[in-house]
Amino acid sequence: MGHRTVEFNASPRPTLGVEWEMVLVDRHSRDVASRAAEVLETVDREPSATGARVTKELLRNTLEVVTGVCDTVPEIAEDLTESLASVRRVTDPLGLDLMCAGTHPFARWDEQLVTPDERYAELLERTQWWGRQMLIWGVHVHVGVNSVHKVLPILNTLLNHYPHLQALSASSPYWNGFDTGYASNRAQMFQQLPTAGLPFQFGTWKEFEGYVDDMFVTGVIDSLSDVRWDIRPSPHFGTIEVRVCDGTPSLRELRALTAFIHCLVVHLDARLEAGEHLPTMPPWHVQENKWRASRYGLEAEIIVDAAGRERLVTDDLDEWLNRLEPVARQLDCADDLAVVAQIPRHGASYQRQRATYDAARARGDEHPLRDVVDSLVAEMRQG
Incomplete structure (x- = not known):
């Protein structure tokens, strides 16, 4: 075991931060547009009290909108709405639309341009074909934790809720013009990168530090941000970062998912404070749940405890939403949490995308996947 220490800058309150990746779409072709640099150049010149909230990502077709440190979901929404408006002031005149989903229905991965950046160049040199396939987008939610000793217990138990979050947010059924048969193809693809995928379930922070030390010593990572787990400690920010979605x-769905994550972390924290031992599941159950949720979405039968009991993910979700209601009121996100229950009723994004595709085909549309892009662009615009 190494002796590297990883300082966790604990957050006094359960603060929130969100990173929302979005893709630029050409208004005419509906394909992705590698024009992020152009957009960023102009957006950056617009003064804002809080500085740059829009950043570059690996691919030149991607923008990431990042919030400041917030306390509530309504604050997050206000922050994102403001940033989005400043982006649209630039993209609208350029003939660009904004879209967010786990994948673009028909964009070709092999035609994408990479953002000039040493770190990205190195990533692609190392990961080759898989790295170039990363034409995928996600949402990352940070929740502040007030003690380093709580981070791993909360993280390990959050893994029990992996399938709920994956199923609710699944929005990547199509890839390169094909229906993959998965609700979330993104989940399967992203884990191909080294250090990506499910986190290890460490019992103590010292064990985590030992892992980090080993990764540095063996040259697997150059910085802590190279650990790309689906849920990870973010020591610099003093948060747990949930990257499942x-x-x-x-924005409506993003608010709902953020509320669900915020409530879960605060609920688990309270149980730790009360001296409770949080339930976990063996890694093989967690792994199976990830696969089931990414394949079957809201129709997944998931494993809900270490004893191997199974339930339909939506049944288990309903029970959790009831349990979290008081927490949501305390965190000022009761309305947002209530929207989570509506997602299965109205269809998750992967279901809506397939319905749009089927309807377009039934009309005899020549390019039904373009209709899918149109529907995603419209959802983003309507909020």
Whole structure:
């Protein structure tokens, strides 16, 4: 075991931060547009009290909108709405639309341009074909944790809720013009990168530090941000960062998922405070749940405890939403949490995309996947 220490800058309150990746779409072709640099150049010149909230990503077709440190979901929404408006002031005149989903229905991965950046160049040199395939988008939610000793217990138990979050947010059924048969193809693809995928379930922070030390010593990572787990500690920010969700098409759904994550972390924290031992599941159950949720979405039968009991993910979700209601009121996100229950009723994004495709085909549309892009662009615009 190494002796590297990883300082966790604990957050006094359960603060929130969101990173929302979105893709630029050409208004005419509906394909992705590699024009992020152009957009960023102009957006950056617009003064804002809080500085740059829109950043570059690996691919030149991608923008990432990042919030400041917030306390509530309504604050997050206000922050994102403001940033989005400043982006649209630039993209609208350029003939560009914004879209967010786990994947673009028909864009070709092999035609994408990479953002000039040493770190990205190195990533692609190393990961080759798989790295170039990363034409995928996600949403990352940070929740502040007030003690380093709580981070791993909360993280390990959050893994029990992996399938709920994946199923609710799944928005990547199509890839390169094909229906993959998965609700979230993104989940399967992203884990091909080294250090991506499910986190290890460490019992103590010292064990985590030992892992980090080993990764540095053996040259697997150059910085802590190279650990690309689906849920990870973010020591610099003093948060747990939940990276499970596929790109979320609308602010309404993003608010709902953020509320669900915020409530879960605060609920688990309270149970730790009360001296409770949080339930976990063996890694093989967690892994199976990830696969089931990414394949079957809201129709997944998931494993809900270490004893191997199974339930339909939506049944288990309903029970959790009831349990979290008081927490949501305390965190000022009761309305947003209530929207989570509506997602299965109205269809998750992967279901809506397939319905749009089927309807377009039934009309005899020559390019039904373009209709899918149109529907995603419209959802983003309507919020």
